[in-house]
Amino acid sequence: MDNILKTTGMKKSLGKSLLYTLPMFLITFMFLTGGKPNFSDTASGIALLTVFILVNVLFFFMHFTGKTDKYRAVLFIVFALSLSYTLINNMLEVRKAMYFSQADILECKIPFCHLVIPMMILPAAFTKSIIFPGSIIGGFANISSMVVLWLVATLVLGRGFCSWGCFYGGWDDGFSRIRKRPVIKKINELWKWMPYAVLIMVILSAALTLMPTYCSWICPFKAVTEFEQVTSVESATKAGIFLSLFGGLVIVLPVMTKKRTQCSFLCPLGAINSLSNKITPFTVKIDKSACNECFKCVGVCPLYALSKEDIRSGKVSIFCSKCGKCMDACPQNAIHYGIKGVPSGTLKNFSRNLFLFVSYLFMAVFSAGSIINTFHGLLKFIF
Amino acid sequence: MKKTKIIAGIFWAFLGLIVFIILFPGLNNFSVSVSKLPFMKINPRYTGGEKAYHLVAEKCTLDIRRPVFNGFLKESNSGFVQIDWRGDLPALINDSIDYNGDGEKDFFIQINRKNLKTDLKSFNPKVKDVVISTPTSYGWAVRVGLLKE
Ligand code: SF4
Ligand code: SF4
Numbered sequence: 001m002d003n004i005l006k007t008t009g010m011k012k013s014l015g016k017s018l019l020y021t022l023p024m025f026l027i028t029f030m031f032l033t034g035g036k037p038n039f040s041d042t043a044s045g046i047a048l049l050t051v052f053i054l055v056n057v058l059f060f061f062m063h064f065t066g067k068t069d070k071y072r073a074v075l076f077i078v079f080a081l082s083l084s085y086t087l088i089n090n091m092l093e094v095r096k097a098m099y100f101s102q103a104d105i106l107e108c109k110i111p112f113c114h115l116v117i118p119m120m121i122l123p124a125a126f127t128k129s130i131i132f133p134g135s136i137i138g139g140f141a142n143i144s145s146m147v148v149l150w151l152v153a154t155l156v157l158g159r160g161f162c163s164w165g166c167f168y169g170g171w172d173d174g175f176s177r178i179r180k181r182p183v184i185k186k187i188n189e190l191w192k193w194m195p196y197a198v199l200i201m202v203i204l205s206a207a208l209t210l211m212p213t214y215c216s217w218i219c220p221f222k223a224v225t226e227f228e229q230v231t232s233v234e235s236a237t238k239a240g241i242f243l244s245l246f247g248g249l250v251i252v253l254p255v256m257t258k259k260r261t262q263c264s265f266l267c268p269l270g271a272i273n274s275l276s277n278k279i280t281p282f283t284v285k286i287d288k289s290a291c292n293e294c295f296k297c298v299g300v301c302p303l304y305a306l307s308k309e310d311i312r313s314g315k316v317s318i319f320c321s322k323c324g325k326c327m328d329a330c331p332q333n334a335i336h337y338g339i340k341g342v343p344s345g346t347l348k349n350f351s352r353n354l355f356l357f358v359s360y361l362f363m364a365v366f367s368a369g370s371i372i373n374t375f376h377g378l379l380k381f382i383f
Numbered sequence: 384m385k386k387t388k389i390i391a392g393i394f395w396a397f398l399g400l401i402v403f404i405i406l407f408p409g410l411n412n413f414s415v416s417v418s419k420l421p422f423m424k425i426n427p428r429y430t431g432g433e434k435a436y437h438l439v440a441e442k443c444t445l446d447i448r449r450p451v452f453n454g455f456l457k458e459s460n461s462g463f464v465q466i467d468w469r470g471d472l473p474a475l476i477n478d479s480i481d482y483n484g485d486g487e488k489d490f491f492i493q494i495n496r497k498n499l500k501t502d503l504k505s506f507n508p509k510v511k512d513v514v515i516s517t518p519t520s521y522g523w524a525v526r527v528g529l530l531k532e
Pocket of ligand 1: 161162163166167168169170262263264267268269270271273
């Protein structure tokens with residue numbers, strides 16, 4: 001059986017692909033509509049239907065073509081864009097501006113995002129409190145829900161969260177796909193350890209100052225979500241840092257290198273997620289007996305997670321986000337999704353089917369709300 | 384051993400699947416449970432601290448909060464006290480504040496809501512300066528910097 005699996009690839013027949021899509025179809029239908037689709041408002045109905053179809057068509061093509069990353073990336077990028085749209089739209093509706101004021105901080109009205117989580121840990125342990133001016137429960141983007149979503153996702157997907165759940169990752173993923181070939185071909189790979197340095201730095205500085213220092217001073221995604229009102233030299237400096245990091249690490253370098261440079265070289269949450277890769281059930285495996293060492297996978301990996309040495313040793317590094325790009329590129333079907341404990345080269349289809357169902361379900365349901373909201377906004381704008 | 388590992392791996396993977404299927408329908412309940420954990424409350428540096436005194440004037444109220452000095456491992460030497468004005472506020476707010484309840488006024492504060500100017504006169508060496516003075520959805524809030532010792 002193993003030999004058959006090694007040579008057939010991951011493509012499925014039309015009938016089988018439809019069959020594999022059916023559970024996703026039913027579950028996303030239930031989650032998106034609550035079992036009772038509401039078409040009373042035409043724009044909302046069209047937005048809901050479009051997103052529902054988009055989500056399921058992409059999943060169908062993952063099975064039908066055997067390609068993962070190609071279709072994952074579509075939803076992932078749309079998610080990033082629509083989440084930014086939703087956040088900005090919410091800011092504009094509530095505050096008539098993309099910045100938050102001192103009053104918003106004093107009244108703890110700042111939307112929470114998962115990048116704050118590493119900085120919360122020590123203060124939560126030592127001061128028994130959360131160092132973020134947001135809402136613990138209720139309201140838009142509250143702390144408890146984001147913590148639950150991230151915790152479960154990172155325990156089950158590990159760094160897979162960075163390619164299937166993070167609503168920021170789609171930005172540099174998108175920009176890394178713009179050029180056909182990279183302009184900058186080599187970057188010292190030692191930089192991939194940088195997120196750990198950033199992680200330690202922000203954990204310690206946040207504990208000492210009781211401030212989410214990464215959000216206050218570094219986060220590039222402030223440029224596309226919300227930031228502090230520029231009223232002083234300090235807030236102007238912060239805005240300058242946010243914009244430069246967004247321009248450099250999320251736009252320019254991904255375009256030039258075809259890599260997700262923000263996620264590879266900066267994000268402290270990505271560093272924690274990669275540590276949780278150690279305990280998740282799903283992994284990426286290399287079937288050494290099928291690999292002919294063409295190293296196509298090494299070239300395409302957007303997160304510097306694969307080196308020639310990794311391929312030779314048959315082990316993918318902890319930086320892997322399970323995006324599937326290497327698998328789409330592998331002509332031998334040698335690199336594949338796997339399950340911990342199951343030897344590489346075996347149960348390839350089973351492992352892929354299970355992983356895709358779990359990870360895609362998370363992304364589809366997590367992203368649906370903001371994508372529907374964005375489609376709805378676009379429809380209202382056009383008509 | 385190899386078989387046990389395979390079965391354990393597949394079991395763990397299916398458990399992940401089940402958890403994900405119940406995650407979204409159960410998100411509200413899970414979040415409420417998480418919100419009840421002892422550390423799930425916003426640090427007083429952000430909330431402004433608990434209310435210590437509540438004063439009622441003709442058309443508005445004044446809340447003086449407990450001074451906040453909290454630090455990571457031990458209390459910090461500098462902190463602040465937050466004052467909130469609520470209700471129908473006059474254009475010019477003038478108030479003398481006794482923040483520690485010792486019967487002595489610690490500072491006098493004047494807020495001009497039109498030009499957003501805030502002046503502080505300190506009668507207590509522990510009272511430093513105005514850290515924040517801002518209109519809020521409920522009225523006005525001021526944070527006055529304090530020294531502990
Ligand atoms: S590295 Fe950070 S920004 Fe990138 S996908 Fe992961 S959590 Fe998101
Ligand atoms: S090793 Fe493969 S699955 Fe992992 S991040 Fe790189 S391309 Fe994606």
